[in-house]
Amino acid sequence: MKNKLLLLFIISIFTIIFIIFYKGLKNTNVYTPDIKINKEVPSFTSELFYSNEVVKSKEIFDLDKFYLLNIWSSWCAPCRQEHSLLMDLMETKKIKIIGVNYKDTKKNAESFLSELGNPFYQIIFDKEGVTAIEWGAYGVPESFLIYDRKILKKYIGPLDEQSIKEIKFLIK
Amino acid sequence: MKILKLFLIIFFIFSFNHLNANNEEMKIKITKNLRCLVCQGQSVYDSDSEFANSLKVLVDKKLEKGFSETQIYDYFKDKYGEWILYDPELNKNTYLLWLLPILIFLIGGAIIFKSFIFKK
Amino acid sequence: MLFSIIGHYSLILGLLISLTLIFFSINNFKNSKSFDTKILSFTFLQFILVVVSFLCLILSFIFSDFSNETVFNNSHTTKPLFYKISGTWGNHEGSLLLWLLVLTLFIFLFLIKTKNQPIKYKILTLVFQQVIIIGFFVFLIKTSNPFNYLYPIPEEGLGLNPILQDPALAIHPPILYLGYVGSSIIFSSALAATSLNMISKKWASHIKKWVLISWVFLTLGILLGSIWAYYELGWGGFWFWDPVENVSLMPWLALTTLLHCVLVLEKKLVLTSWVIILSISTFTLSMCGTFLVRSGILNSVHTFANDPERGLFILIFLFSLIFISLFIFFFFHKPNQSNLNNFFWLSKETSIIINNWFMMYFLSVVLVGTVYPIFLDVLTSEKISVGPPFYHKLIIPFLIPFLLIMAIGPKLKWIKSNLEDKVYLISLLFISFLLSFLIVKNFNSNFLINTILISSALYLFFVTLRDFFIMKKNNISQNIAHFGFSLLILSILFNSLFSTEIITNLKVGETFETSTTKIIFKNINQKKEKNYKSVVGNFSIQNSNGKIDNLSPELRIYNQPNIVTSEADIKTTLLSDKFLVINLVQNQDYFNVRYQVKPFMLWIWLSVLLISLGALISLFKKEYEK
Structure with missing residues (x-):
């Protein structure tokens, strides 16, 4: 009797393990951080691209306005891809695009912008990639939609038509 | 002071x-x-x-x-x-992670004691 | 093309032979007066078929036959011949074929080497092994066929991941699999012996050989993997507690425990149920490891091509094996109640039981740490990582009593022994403590735990060393293995305590100086090989006593696939390794330079070899005595 109970117990444990592994198979094993919505914009200080001024994040983002923060770099191929979409978005004038120039040289970044146009209202020069970390980013490109100093949405990887449409819808 | x-x-x-x-x-x-x-x-x-x-x-x-x-x-x-x-920090998600091995150790010890010492 | 066809049909034929073998075995089992020789020849034939299939795959790789999907995915014409061959088992399909090869090899060897055992036992072992073999045949043919066609035939292959193009890693899988898969024979024979209720001292000494063989290969396989990780993967680390490493450590821990138990069972009829459980769990853990790694359920540095269908197949197969084993264990095994009476407290056996207790604890730490994130993710969708600090925190404190028991365990009769011996042992403990105190004195971090840890390792070191000189030859294998283990722990401890490191950014021609070391980045030159281009940095390193070492780490840019790897340059001496590696920094004209001095690195490898030597001696000693 005692033996049978033990057997039953062990079998049920293994069955549970089986089910968990079975379910686990369907989950992806690649981790992407949770997107925390309505989180306050991180507070940081960083250098501006053109003026070399050191600014606080509060000075960049006004309350009650829409911003798109875009992390980009001249050496990143997908950034080149999404650039025209950013230009397009900038022309709507409803949103200010803030660029974070990630681990770049000024020379390369400047020629990138003169070639493809400059959609950015302001550019933060993030030579060491530290500002990007403040934003919880881990690669280029990444974009954040911001309203009222709160993050509404986060886009990992290059923006596409779909996401631009979404942004336009949200800022209306 | x-x-x-x-x-x-x-x-x-x-x-x-x-x-x-x-x-x-x-x-x-x-x-x-x-x-x-x-x-x-x-x-x-x-x-x-x-x-x-x-x-x-x-x-x-x-x-x-x-x-x-x-x-x-x-x-x-x-x-x-x-x-x-x-x-991993010790919190409600990880109690089992930290304590399960220790629990196994204690249970193992108990079994050993029970079967080899108290049987005498 | 031709090879793919031959290889593919050999596999199908091999599967058919499995079914035939089971049929023969059932007949022979019913009428078991004599062993049916057909069984032996068919087992041999099956082995040969798998060999043929394996050779076909190797030949496809050698001739770069890109009509074969596996070759296309993992090879390239410019790859050196050696890596074309090793590429055969450097991928999922090929490595499973290697599993199958080892499975069939071991059962064949088992049948011809097992002489004084009942026929029914041999037949039953064969049946259980064939069940595993069938599982793998079906798995291979259905989900991971190494002989899939590609049409149109591609011009060029995709190439082998550069970090796998390495001599240590070329021989690592075969050796590791001999250990991993070798444990299948222990699994099958333990189930057979349980079904026939013939777990005995005689069985123990018969299975001990197989345990030792698997154990030696598994140990060496892990060693090779670790050496590879040391110079190829990281920054001088040799064990990262990565899931793939843990997965090889788990069967190793189970097998080590089993080895010690079998030694007891050989002398006294105790712990029978425990030996069965361990025999079953060793192979189950190997399979579980395969599942965890191949299904892609965990992420690790070493990734195989993941496919959920494969994961599901192994999962179902694994749990079928577990349930079959549970069934046999609960319904056929009759525990021998009387056997506890001849057990003595404070005997060698007690110390082995305590060893088992600790080993099971270590195993549970590794197991829980590896699979816990999966469970948490499924149950609560929370994602956490379990890494080195977790394992260190849970394992290191328990290592101290473990080492002490290892030192005095083998001589637990010492309470009865003469006074002189006791004084000796106690004074050795005292000396070890004093010595380790002097060693750790200058370190402020974790002072207490380091002192105690080093003193217990030193204690084991001294005790085993002393035994080595005074003991009669009767237990030299155990002595060497335990000595090796103490050396291993000591080397790891000293290595982690006394490693020093300099990280800096340097341009060509620059010099970096600290109070003890001067690093001069002399120049760089370029090199072009068949399958990669490389940038070699030439450094000269001067330490405080004026000794100069020239080190030339490399950055390799492989052409197929296009991946940059950095090759460390390591200067190994008896006492320490000098490890230098450079890396490119995005958009900068300097290199990231890391220089490490890692003491006793060589001794980590040597001590593992020493432990294996102990097992080998044990293996051959017994052969000789027969």
Whole structure:
């Protein structure tokens, strides 16, 4: 009797393990951080691209306005891809695009912008990639939609038509 | 009281110096405990990705600013979630993780005692 | 093309032979007066068919036959011949074929080497092994066929991941699999012996050989993997507690425990149920490891091509094996109640039981740490990482009593022994403590735990060393293995305590100086090989006593696939390794330079070899005595 109970117990444990592994198979094993919505914009200080001024994040983002923060770099191929979409978005004038120039040289970044146009209202020069970390980013490109100093949405990887449409819808 | 205060100040200065001297060591320790999000099997220390390199720089900066080890971990946890820490904290999600092996050890011990000693 | 066809049909034929073998076995089992020789020849034939299939795959790789999907995915014409061959088992399909090869090899060897055992036992072992073999045949043919066609035939292959193009990693899988898969024979024979209720001292000494063989290969396989990780993967680390490493450590821990238990069972009829459980769990853990790694359920540095269908197949197969084993264990095994009476407290056996107790604890730490994130994710969708600090925190404190028991355990009769011996042992403990105190004195971090840890390792070191000189030859294998283990722990401890490291950014021609070391980045030159281009940095490193070392780490840019790897340059001496590696920094004209001095690195490898030597001696000693 005692033996049978033990057997039953062990079998049920293994069955549970089986089910968990079975379910686990369907989950992806690649981790992407949770997107925390309505989180306050991180507070940081960083250098501006053109003026070399050191600014606080509060000075960049006004309350009650829409911003798109875009992390980009001249050496990143997908950034080149999404650039025209950013230009397009900038022309709507409803949103200010803030660029974070990630681990770049000024020379390369400047020629990138003169070639493809400059959609950015302001550019933060993030030579060491530290500002990007403040934003919880881990690669280029990444974009954040911001309203009222709160993050509404986060886009990992290059923006596409779909996401631009979404942004336009949200800022209306 | 004054002596105590003085003592405390000296102690803090001393411990601060001590901290500074070991910044490099502390940086290694911290970066070994952070998991890289780009090459997800490696620690930030072992990884060589752009992300990991920036993280190393940031850890350095935080240490210079006098952040403590736990403060730095909390900072990264806030940015990237608990996943980034290789050393899971003891909380409701991880009680079982930390305690299960110990429990197994105790049960094993109990079985050994029961069958080999009390049988006598 | 031709090879693919031959290889594919050999596999199908091999599967058919499995079914035939089971049929023969059932007949022979019913009428078991004599062993049916057909069984032996068919087992041999099956082995040959798998060999043929394996050779076909190797030949496809050698001739770069890109009509074969596996070759296309993992090879390239410019790859050196050696890596074309090793590429055969450097991928999922090929490595499973290697599993199958080892499975069939072991059962064949088992049948011809097992002489003084009942026929029914041999037949039943064969049946259980064939069940496993069938599982793998079906798995291979259905989900991971190494002989899939590609049409149109591609011009060029995709190439082998550069970090796998390495001599240590070329021989690592075959050796590791001999250990991993070798444990299948222990599994099958334990189930057979349980079904026939013939777990006995005689069975123990018969199975001990197989345990030792698997154990030696598994140990060496892990060693090779670790050496590879040391110079190829990281920054001088040799064990990362990565899931793939844990997965090889788990069967190793179970097998080590089993080895010690079998030694007891050989002398006294105790712990029978425990030996069965361990025999079953060793192979189950190997399979579980395969599941965890191949299904992609965990992420690790070493990734195989993941496919959920494969994961599901192994999962179902694994749990079928577990349930079959549970069934046999609960319904056929009759525990021998009387056997506890001849057990003595404070005997060698007690110390082995305590060893088992600790080993099971270590195993549970590794197991829980590896699979816990999966469970948490499924149950609560929370994602956490379990890394080195977790394992260190849970394992290191328990290592101290473990080492002490290892030192005095083998001589637990010492309470009865003469006074002189006791004084000796106690004074050795004292000396170890003093010595470790002096060693750790200058370290402020974790002073207490380091002192105690080093003193217990030193204690084991001294005790085993002393035994080595005074003991009669009767237990030299155990002595060497335990000595090796103490050396291993000591080397790891010293290595982690006394490693020093300099990280800096340097341009060509620059010099970096600290109070003890001067690093001069002399120049760089370029090199072009068949399958990669490389940038070699030439450094000269001067330490405080004026000794100069020249080190030349490399950055390799492989052409197929296009991946940059950095090759460390390591200067190994008896006492320490000098490790230098450079890396490119995005958009900068300097290199990231890391220089490490890692003491006793060589001794970590040597001590593992020493432990294996102990097992080998034990294996051959017994052969000789027969």
